[in-house]
Amino acid sequence: MTAGDGAACLVVSPHLSRALSHAALIEAAGWSATTAAGGLHALTQIERERPALVAIDPALEDLSPADLHEILRDDPATAGTIVLIPGAQRPARYGGPFDVPVPAGLSAPAGLALALQVLDAQAAPRWHDPEEAALSGELSTLPLTDILLCAQELQLSGLLLIHLGAQPAHLVLRRGEIIDAECGDRPAPQAVTHLLASRVPGDFRFHLMSPDPLSAYPRGVTVPTARLLMEAAVHEDHAHAADPTQSALEAS
Missing domain, CATH: 3.40.50.2300 (Response regulator)
Known part of the structure; x- marks a missing residue:
């Protein structure tokens, strides 16, 4: 250096x-x-x-x-x-x-x-390398809410990198709790809400990190993740009920 x-x-x-x-x-x-x-x-x-x-x-x-x-x-x-x-x-x-x-x-x-x-190539994190991700996949197969529920249950810390179409976004988690989010120019709380409510196809990668270095991370998201997931589930139920195509399929 x-x-x-x-x-x-x-x-x-x-x-x-x-x-x-x-x-x-x-x-x-x-x-x-x-x-x-x-x-x-x-x-x-x-x-x-x-x-x-x-x-x-x-x-x-x-x-x-x-x-x-x-x-x-x-x-x-x-x-x-x-x-x-x-x-x-x-x-x-x-x-x-x-x-x-x-x-x-x-x-x-x-x-x-x-x-x-x-x-410093030797000491640098590998967040840009898909091969270094602990978990990756398509959001159509494993929805964001399921990933976050898993992260909560296992108390995972790290970076959840998300692509919705061509737009990159990310969440920072510490011991299963979302502490920050970035998606476009939205403030962190709005970015979380947007990501959880989005129905755009996308993919994700989760890069694990130690929770200790994240202890001083400035919290952009203060709402408990359990509450965010509950609100997302309610939003999804309302969207599902308002979707006439889905209702017709169920009726058939």
Whole structure:
């Protein structure tokens, strides 16, 4: 690692909850991390801490991701800093040896894992690798509610990566409880509700993690998972009753 005395990683995002959750994932994987609310704030942090990895939210507002990337690459002190810009239109100069390209549709944790692999391939988590998942499959075969019931019963901790069509999402679980969720730009509570209510075909992967590093994870979801599952079951019953096609099939 080439980090200085400060944090090894910097997460730059105008959305505080997202910045804190991504920093918490990095720390759970074994690196120190800090956050910056915008590009100008990030430049101050970078000058002081010299992080080895900078993850830039594509929704950055005061500076564009491309502008911040260009500043970092033009400064000899940060020319070798690893830069991750997930889900953004790539800057023209993006794609050098210290830029981390993220394939379309990859979830945020998987993108972070790719960047951490550049930082230290031996110690990096393998959240981007389907072969490393403890459980995977199609949501049409094993619904999300069943997966979460199983996780609750077994007190599992880790990352549940989900693809609904082309949209990536993820849930963070600690001892069977959902503590965070990300799906598009929705706040964590709305993301959970959307994922549990969705009837769009998709697939999933569950990557196990130790619960202890997740103990300091900022909780984006405070409603008990048992209650969320109960509400999802009620919603499903109502949707089932309101589906005329399903009712006709049952009548036949």
